[in-house]
Amino acid sequence: MFLACGLIAMGACQLVVDTSGLAGGATGDAGSPESGTGEGGATEGGSAEGGRADAGAVDGDAADASASAPTLVQAQFHPESNVTSFSMSLSAPSGSGHTLLLAVGASDNQSIAVKGAGLTWTLVSQTTPHVPVSVWSAAAVAGATASVTVDFPGTQATTLGTFTEWANLGALDTIVLAEGVSMSVATGPIATTSGELVFAAAALHNYTTGTPTNPFSGLDSVSAGDARLLVAYTVAASPGSFGTSWSASTAGGWNTILLTFHPR
Secondary structure (H helix, E strand, C coil), X not given: CEEEECCCCCCCEEEEEECCCCCCCCXXXXXXXXXXXXXXXXXXXXXXXXXXXXXXXXXXXXXXXXXXXXXXXXXXEEEECCEEEEEEECCCCCCCCCEEEEEEEECCCCCCEEECCCCCCEEEEEECCCCCEEEEEEECCCCCCCEEEEEEEEEECCEEEEEEEEECEEEEEEEEEEEEEEEEEECCCEEECCCCEEEEXXXXXXXXXXXXXXXXXXXXXXXXXXXXXXXXXXXCCCCEEECCEEEEEEEEEEEEEEEEEEEC
16 A cells, blocks of 8 residues: 555545455445445436446447456436435346445545445445545345445435446455545556456536546436536456546546456
8 A cells, every 4th residue: 555646636646555365355444334225215406417327338348358357237326415315226137246336425424334225335445535435335136126225424415326236347456546636536547457347436526527538438427516426437458557537627626536346
């Protein structure tokens, strides 16, 4: 693990964590993952825009890798304001051996609890200096339509969620955290091996943003109140160094999480 500043954008810092050899690759000391039952909730007080949300969406990079390359199966998005919890569900039953990833942005997500449909959720990583963002994972139940509930310790002015299902996703490899104050919301870079999923989540104040830089594909941006959640991904066709960035209409504080997962 090492910390480096000034490598990404002016005033930006990044933290690199190599999780090789850790079962499941979980990290983070905040939050209390729980199992329970959640129900899909209504989307209110915000918007999800741009990108792709269709079940069965597949990135071209995944198709160009191998048959066992990580592949996006479906995604759902949820913005809501002034609540103590929110719930969301995927639109179709999950496949066998699939993995669920949930990105959460909120006014204060340092002690949130994630639960849903008897699943065991694990905090993968989080970062909180500006607009907090965290990523959680769970093993999907084949044939069941996954749902998740996120509980907060108090009323949140803004809550944001991006809920995804992945096929052929293996263990977590590496985590890179970054934060800064600028018009460029930037991740990484992060080193990959061939076939790995590179998954990026970013939270910032609710400024207009562009699409992620290549070779990343962006999912819908989710916004409510004074916050915006961005998620993008790519699959490494060969070993290399990967990172992405979004341009924002106004300079402001932001946090990013960049993760690599081995293919299964």
